[in-house]
Amino acid sequence: MMTRVATYGGSRSTLANIQRSFVRLDRAQExxxxxxxxxxxxxxxxxxxxxxxxxxxxxxxxxxERNATEADAWLLANDSALADSATSLISARSRLxxxxxxxxxxxxxxxxxELRATAETMIGTANATKxxxxxFSGTADVATAxxxxxxxxxNATPVTIPVFDSIAIRVDRMGPEVFGVYDAGDPxxxxxxxxxxxxxxxxxxxxxxxxxxxxxxxxxALERLATAQxxxxxxxxxxxxIQANIAGSKVSTTAAISxxxxxxxxxxxxxWRTRQSAYESALKVSAQTMQQSLLDFIx
Amino acid sequence: MSTFGGLNTAVSGLNAxxxxxxxxxxxxxxxxxxxxxxxxxxxxxxxxxxxxxxxNTGFSWSNLGVNIATVHRVRDAFLDARARSxxxxxxxxxxxxxxxxxxxxxxxxxGDNGLNTKLANFWNAFSDAANQPGAxxxxxxxxxxxxxxxxxxxxAAESLQVAHDNYSRELGDVIAEVNSxxxxxxxxxxxxxxxTISGMNAADMMDQRDVLIDxxxxxxxxxxRPGEYNQTTVVLGGSTLxxxxxxxxxxxxxIGPLNPPLNNLDPQMTQVQWARDGYAxxxxxxxxxxxxxxxxxxxPRYMNELDxxxxxxxxxxxxxxxxxxxxxxxxxxxxxxxxxxxxxxxRIMLSSDVxxxxxxxxxxxxxxxxxxxxxxxxxxxLMTSATGANASYESMLGRLGIEGQAAASRAETQDxxxxxxxxxxxxxxxxxVDEEMTNLMMSQRAYEASARMLTAIDELLDxxxxxxxxxxx
Numbered sequence: 159m160m161t162r163v164a165t166y167g168g169s170r171s172t173l174a175n176i177q178r179s180f181v182r183l184d185r186a187q188e189x190x191x192x193x194x195x196x197x198x199x200x201x202x203x204x205x206x207x208x209x210x211x212x213x214x215x216x217x218x219x220x221x222x223e224r225n226a227t228e229a230d231a232w233l234l235a236n237d238s239a240l241a242d243s244a245t246s247l248i249s250a251r252s253r254l255x256x257x258x259x260x261x262x263x264x265x266x267x268x269x270x271x272e273l274r275a276t277a278e279t280m281i282g283t284a285n286a287t288k289x290x291x292x293x294f295s296g297t298a299d300v301a302t303a304x305x306x307x308x309x310x311x312x313n314a315t316p317v318t319i320p321v322f323d324s325i326a327i328r329v330d331r332m333g334p335e336v337f338g339v340y341d342a343g344d345p346x347x348x349x350x351x352x353x354x355x356x357x358x359x360x361x362x363x364x365x366x367x368x369x370x371x372x373x374x375x376x377x378x379a380l381e382r383l384a385t386a387q388x389x390x391x392x393x394x395x396x397x398x399x400i401q402a403n404i405a406g407s408k409v410s411t412t413a414a415i416s417x418x419x420x421x422x423x424x425x426x427x428x429x430w431r432t433r434q435s436a437y438e439s440a441l442k443v444s445a446q447t448m449q450q451s452l453l454d455f456i457x
Numbered sequence: 458m459s460t461f462g463g464l465n466t467a468v469s470g471l472n473a474x475x476x477x478x479x480x481x482x483x484x485x486x487x488x489x490x491x492x493x494x495x496x497x498x499x500x501x502x503x504x505x506x507x508x509x510x511x512x513n514t515g516f517s518w519s520n521l522g523v524n525i526a527t528v529h530r531v532r533d534a535f536l537d538a539r540a541r542s543x544x545x546x547x548x549x550x551x552x553x554x555x556x557x558x559x560x561x562x563x564x565x566x567x568g569d570n571g572l573n574t575k576l577a578n579f580w581n582a583f584s585d586a587a588n589q590p591g592a593x594x595x596x597x598x599x600x601x602x603x604x605x606x607x608x609x610x611x612x613a614a615e616s617l618q619v620a621h622d623n624y625s626r627e628l629g630d631v632i633a634e635v636n637s638x639x640x641x642x643x644x645x646x647x648x649x650x651x652x653t654i655s656g657m658n659a660a661d662m663m664d665q666r667d668v669l670i671d672x673x674x675x676x677x678x679x680x681x682r683p684g685e686y687n688q689t690t691v692v693l694g695g696s697t698l699x700x701x702x703x704x705x706x707x708x709x710x711x712i713g714p715l716n717p718p719l720n721n722l723d724p725q726m727t728q729v730q731w732a733r734d735g736y737a738x739x740x741x742x743x744x745x746x747x748x749x750x751x752x753x754x755x756x757p758r759y760m761n762e763l764d765x766x767x768x769x770x771x772x773x774x775x776x777x778x779x780x781x782x783x784x785x786x787x788x789x790x791x792x793x794x795x796x797x798x799x800x801x802x803x804r805i806m807l808s809s810d811v812x813x814x815x816x817x818x819x820x821x822x823x824x825x826x827x828x829x830x831x832x833x834x835x836x837x838x839l840m841t842s843a844t845g846a847n848a849s850y851e852s853m854l855g856r857l858g859i860e861g862q863a864a865a866s867r868a869e870t871q872d873x874x875x876x877x878x879x880x881x882x883x884x885x886x887x888x889x890v891d892e893e894m895t896n897l898m899m900s901q902r903a904y905e906a907s908a909r910m911l912t913a914i915d916e917l918l919d920x921x922x923x924x925x926x927x928x929x930x
Contacts, residue, residue, distance in 0.1 A: 163880075164495075164887020165488050171880045198561050199854050200861030207855040209567040214847055217577035218840055221584045228588045291591060297826030299591055299784075315826045319588065320834045323841065419567060452891040456898070 165451070172444045179437045186430040195421045209418040216411045219404055222322055226401045229319045232329035233394050235288040237387065240336065242283045244383045250276040250354060251376045257361060257369035270362035277354035281308060284333055284351075294333040303333050308351030309340050321400050327393055331386050338379065350379040460921075462521065463914040469522030470907030473500055476525055477900040484888045492668035494532045494886040496660060501526040530660040534683065536882040537667070540875070541674035541681070545743035547875035548675045550868035552747025553755065556624065557861040560759050563616035566854055572766075575609040576847055578602050580840035587820050587833025590784075596815035600807065603792065607805045610767050614802035617763065621724050621756045628748045631676055632707050632729065635745070638673045639704045642666055642691060647702035650686040659687055673698075678742020694739035696731065706732040719757040722764070722800055727752045755860075760800065762853040767802040770846035771795070773839050775808075781819030781832025788823050 189195060199206035253272050261269065284294050285302040295303035295312025303312045310333045317330040334340070338349035345352040353375050360368040477498045487493040503522045565571045582602040586595040645666040652659040670691060673679050679698055682690040691699040698705050711725035727749060729738045741749060771793040782788040794808035795801050811817045820833035839845045 162884055162889055162892065164883040165890045166490075166493075167880050167883025167887040168889075170883070171876060174876050196567065198861075199566055199858030200557070200561060200865065201858075203855055203858030203862055206567060206858050207851055210571075210573050210851055210854055213567060213573060214577050214840065217574075217581060221581040221837065224581075225584060225588060289589070291589075291828065297590075297821070297829035299827030313826045315829055317828075318831065320584075320838070326834070415567075452894040456894060 169448055172448065176437070176440050176444060179433070179440045183430070183433040183437045186426065186433045189421045189426045190423075190430050193421055193423070193426075194419050195426075196419045205418040209415055212411050212415045212418065216408065216415065219408045219411060222320070222404050223401070223408070225319050226321045226397060226404060229321055229327050229329045229397055230394075230401075231288060232293065232317070232319070233390055233397065235286060235293050236329070236331055237390050237394075239283050239286040239293060240331075240383050240387050240390070242286075243280055243336070244380060244387075246276050246280050246283065247350070247376055247380050247383070251373065251380075254357070254369045254372050254376065257366050260366065263364075266361050266364065266366070270358035273354050273358035273361070277308070277351045277358070280337070280354070281306065281351055284337060293330055294336065296330070296332050304337075304351070308349060308355070309342070310334055310349070321397065322403065325400060327397055327400075329393070331390070336382060336386050338382070350375075353379075460918075463917075464911065466522040467907050467911040467914060469503065469524070470910065471904060473498075473523045473525055474900045474904040474907060478897065478904065480528060481893050481897045481900065485890065485893050488888045488890055488893075490664075492664050492671065493888065494530045494660070494664055494667075495888045497529040497531055499526040499529050500524070528658060528660070530663065531886055532667075533882065533885045536878065536885060538680065540878040540882040541671060542678070542742075543871065543875040543878045544671065544675045545678035545746075547868065547871040548744045549678070549742055549747040549750075550864065550871040552744050553750060554861070554864040554868040556620070556747070556751040556755055557857065557864050559620045560617065560756065561857060561861055563613050563620065564854065564857070572606070572609050572613060572850060573847070575602070575606045576770075576850065577840065579606045580837045583820075583833045583837040586818065587830030587837065590820045590828045590830045590833065593815055596818050596820070599818055600811065600813075600815055603807055603811075606770075607793065607807060610763070610770070610802050610805050614760065614763055614767075614800065617756055617760045618723065618803070621752060621760075624748050624751050624756070625727065628709055628727065628729075628745065628752065631745055631748065632709050635673060635676050636706045636732075638669050638676070639691065639699050639706065642669050642673065642689070642699045643702045643704035645669070646684070646688040646699065650688055650701065653686040663687060674743065676743050677745045678740070694741065696736075696738070707738055708732040710735075715753060715757055719761050722757050722760050723803075724752065724757050724760070759853070759857060760802070762849075762856070764800050764802045766846055766850045766853060767805045769844070769849045771801065771805060773842065773845050774836065777832065777836050777839060778819045780823060781835070782821050782823055782825075783814075783817040783819055784821075784827055785816065786821075786824075786827070787817075788819060790817055790819060792818075 188197060196202050196206045196209060199210070250273055253269050253276075257266075257269060281304045284304045286293055292298075292300055292303045292312065295310075297315040297317060298311065298313040300311045303310065305311055312333055314332060314334075316328050316332065318326040318328045320326040334349070337351065338353070340352065341348035345356040348356075353372075357368050357372045357375075477500075480496045480498045484495050501524050503524050566573055568574075579599075579602040582595075582599040586592075586599045589595045645662055649659040649662050649666065652662065666689065670679075670681060670689060673691060674681075677693055677698075679691050679693045682692060684690045684701060688701050689699075690697060690701070696705070697703075708730050710728055710730055712728045713726055714720040715722060715724060715726050729741055729745060729749060730736060731738055774793055775791045778792040779789050783790065790810035791808035792811055793805055794810075795804040796806055797804055806812075818833075819836075821827065821829035822831045822835075825831055840847055842848065
């Protein structure tokens with residue numbers, strides 16, 4: 159129990175208390191002004207570090223989002239190229255059906271020319287690009303996936319894009335998978351471009367029997383295209399659900415960061431008000447008591 | 458008893474109370490003086506000669522009145538010691554908090570300007586480049602982000618070094634102040650001794666000296682021992698800093714590498730030594746102790762942690778980068794490198810394998826084709842690796858944050874303790890105006906009463922001298 163208080167010591171400890179009150183007010187003000195509960199890690203090491211980790215996660219999710227957009231663009235480019243190829247093949251198929259009516263040489267030449275044109279159109283489609291890059295050539299850096307003679311110039315490495323932790327989606331179809339494998343020796347057993355040209359040659363030469371087996375060949379090619387499209391569709395569906403996941407994770411991570419770092423505005427302002435009135439009353443009381451001494455009362 | 462003895466008694470009262478009033482005046486004048494100890498006039502009744510003799514009736518009338526026994530300097534040595542040791546503790550804790558705050562400022566997290574953001578941008582640049590392996594702008598952006606990350610790490614390391622340099626300089630200043638203080642204390646000791654021996658009051662000099670010792674204690678954690686003739690001996694870690702008028706000086710020296718595992722860093726072990734013989738000054742506290750701990754432990758420890766982050770970054774990125782190949786299908790290239798020997802965090806830079814050559818960034822897996830991006834994605838995935846640079850950076854931040862928080866709360870506790878002991882000390886030694894006013898009234902009244910006594914005796918003598926024996930005149 160302290161029995162006496164020195165005037166100097168009393169005002170010094172009053173000052174120290176006012177200062178401590180002011181520091182608390184200042185901290186509350188910092189929270190209100192910055193809107194942050196954790197302005198440095200030492201404010202709250204646990205929340206601070208988890209906030210740092212969450213910020214990294216958020217960046218990663220934003221990257222996944224960009225990767226998914228990229229994957230989406232790939233799938234779309236593939237899909238439209240495949241659809242175009244299928245359209246071309248269906249028109250070629252209807253030409254072949256006409257061969258059944260035993261056409262004359264002029265008509266046969268017209269059909270053959272049309273088949274050749276289809277082959278060329280399809281090669282053009284197979285050389286489709288996405289942002290200047292061939293989409294059917296794997297990871298090879300080539301100007302075109304297919305040469306004019308229908309031979310494949312790409313490689314056999316698939317293009318995969320990671321779109322989430324440990325999920326990578328394959329976004330391409332390689333030429334040989336979609337259009338068949340090139341066969342330099344036997345064009346009838348080669349890819350669809352070779353086959354169309356071979357059929358054109360045979361029909362022009364009068365071998366109309368080819369048309370019958372050709373229908374099967376084209377149907378087979380259409381089936382390959384359809385399979386590829388179904389597969390792309392499946393991946394697209396998968397990608398969409400992953401994109402939804404990413405968006406959801408982004409929201410929850412952002413919320414976690416905000417929960418760690420941000421102040422509850424109402425609470426912060428109330429804290430600040432409380433501390434401000436504490437500070438003001440400290441000032442008022444000190445001003446009153448420090449003024450007074452026995453001197454005020456004697457004589 | 459002599460005729461005029463009563464006058465002497467009254468005069469002794471006038472003198473004593475006038476002196477009391479003067480002392481009260483001194484106290485009031487110094488009410489706001491730091492380190493001032495209030496004075497108290499101790500009065501005692503005059504004691505006459507009591508020599509045993511035939512005529513001595515047991516009470517001497519020869520010497521009535523009051524004496525000033527002493528003017529006491531009110532001070533509690535125990536509270537002094539407590540206030541000093543708690544002030545030293547608070548200075549040390551505050552210094553460490555300040556140091557950790559500086560370190561935290563060098564790594565502004567959580568935020569958008571720290572290394573964490575630079576790391577994330579770097580990893581993401583690999584992903585973006587892997588999305589377009591043939592595009593030079595994206596590859597160049599990987600180099601730019603890598604450069605920015607390396608610069609960020611170098612800057613952080615540089616900030617830590619600057620902090621170390623600054624505290625090193627501050628230690629020099631503090632030790633210079635300590636030396637000057639010990640000189641002043643020794644000089645005052647000598648003056649106090651002379652005054653005391655010659656019977657003069659040395660209280661004001663003692664106050665002045667004790668303020669200097671307070672500062673000395675806050676700076677070094679020194680303790681005191683009373684010496685003879687009101688001198689004070691100042692002791693630092695068992696050795697004498699000031700004894701009487703003898704004083705020792707301190708010096709700062711670097712004595713070789715820090716203790717492992719910090720021995721590979723640039724800072725050297727700093728030691729505060731006795732200037733005379735070069736022995737280490739033991740158990741330093743206060744500001745000096747705080748700075749020495751910062752120089753030899755705290756700052757180097759975080760330099761080392763930052764180094765670990767840089768090393769992890771270099772080794773993980775390079776290992777993965779070497780697996781892949783650039784657009785020329787050549788593998789085995791490094792991404793990061795260090796310039797010369799020494800701490801990695803200060804010397805991390807882009808490897809000459811890739812600097813300025815975006816085509817050499819190994820985005821493709823080995824044999825994966827020119828437009829393969831799978832190694833780029835693998836590099837980007839290092840972001841979430843449990844043994845990667847991010848993980849080691851996060852654990853460093855965690856330790857820094859916890860240490861900073863603990864230091865801040867320790868400093869606050871120490872501050873409150875120091876303030877409390879200081880209040881206790883001033884409650885004994887400090888001046889209270891109310892008390893002085895009361896004493897003033899008492900002394901004033903006593904003075905008035907003594908004056909009245911004088912008047913009364915004067916009247917008695919007047920009767921005796923002027924009106925006695927004048928019958929019939």
